[in-house]
Amino acid sequence: MSLTGTPFFVVTILLVVLTVVVLVLVWNRIPGPAPVKTTARVGLIVFSQFTAVLMVLVFVNNRMGPFYDTWGSLFGQDASVQLTASGGSGDGRGASGASDVSAQKLSFGKYNSDVLSADAVGPESRIKGDIYVWLPPQYNEPAYAHTDFPVLELLPGTPGTPKAWFGSMHADSAMRTLMSEGKVKPMILVSAKINMFGGSRDSGCANLPGSYQTATWLAKDVPALMKHNFRVSGNPKNWGIAGYSAGGYCAANLTVKYPQVFHAGVSMSGYNAPDAAVVLKDPALAAANNPLLLLEKAKQQPDIVLMAQGVRTDGTTVEDARALIRALHKPGTSQVLTLSSGDHDTRTFIKEMTPMLTWMSKQITGR
Incomplete structure (x- = not known):
């Protein structure tokens, strides 16, 4: 899936919605002792924040640039050159x-x-x-x-x-x-x-x-x-x-x-x-x-x-x-x-x- 464009941005929006829903539904249903519950809840919070930040970054990349137009350019793998x-x-x-x-x-x-x-x-x-x-x-x-x-x-x-x-x-x-x-x-x-x-x-x-x-x-x-x-x-x-x-x-x-x-x-x-x-x-x-x-x-x-x-x-x-x-x-x-x-x-x-x-x-x- 392309880094830029509507499809991937829609995926990031759905991912944010999904993590929020999961967070609400499982918050009080996590099994195990208190340390396990706390760790799982912190993990869910961190993941939900990550998806929100990802959505914003994709929006900014699409709207303000694009700064990176392919996955390769994002990770520094997009350069293609032959030397003279x-x-x-x-x-x-x-x-x-x-x-x-x-x-x-x-x-x-x-x-x-x-x-x-x-x-x-x-x-x-x-x-x-x-x-x-x-x-x-x-x-x-x-x-x-x-x-x-x-x-x-x-x-x-x-x-x-x-x-x-x-x-x-x-x-x-x-x-x-x-x-x-x-x-x-x-x-x-x-x-x-x-x-x-x-x-x-x-x-x-x-x-x-x-x-x-x-x-x-x-x-x-x-x-x-x-x-x-x-x-x-x-x-x-x-x-x-x-x-x-x-x-x-x-x-x-x-x-x-x-x-x-x-x-x-x-x-x-x-x-x-x-x-x-x-x-x-x-x-x-x-x-x-x-x-x-x-x-x-x-x-x-x-x-x-x-x-x-x-x-x-x-x-x-x-x-x-x-x-x-x-x-x-x-x-x-x-x-x-x-x-x-x-x-x-x-x-x-x-x-x-x-x-x-x-x-x-x-x-x-x-x-």
């Missing part, structure tokens, strides 16, 4: 935006009425992950038959899954609304797996020596797969990347490191320095994946624009946002957006999404 012939070494510095290996033609199903989904293998990283694609209505209209569309890549947080952008975040609905209001132009949205280890362990969106080449997957393979399967622009000026929380850090980092792929990046309640343990244990790797440090040390900064968003009541997100934009020698249309209040949660990320999409449209669609 070189053993997965390298940090991606100086890599080109296009993969040297041909991308596969994907077989897409439907995640919902508007969003396509597929399992893909990165032609260079050899990472196997799910991707979700939203095509604007114009994509299938005759007037746009020869149009190559701009692309916005969307990154979730950790823990989190790419489907959250079209589940709890409703990015597809937001795009339809904003297009109808004339605030954004058509662009394709794609969200891809970023959490390679499964569970709550963060792989840091970096190329880990001898392990997951997550940066290559996100900045080279996903664009290559999109170019092979859809009519998308090959010009980096028409490509952007955005994310929330850990995904916001990743978006800023990948924009700085791969300007030949992404012209615009948005960090929504993100941070500037890596915090994944697997990255921090290697000082050189941590320094190579610190977008603020990279900008500050660069004699010639890349031709990029950034939006950094923060919330005054959410840790150092505002300070980090200001520092990132302040580090740009030529900020151009880059900007900081600050919310006065909010938590580090989906509700706040949704508030940040509308200005993100509006700003991004101006950067990558020429509006």
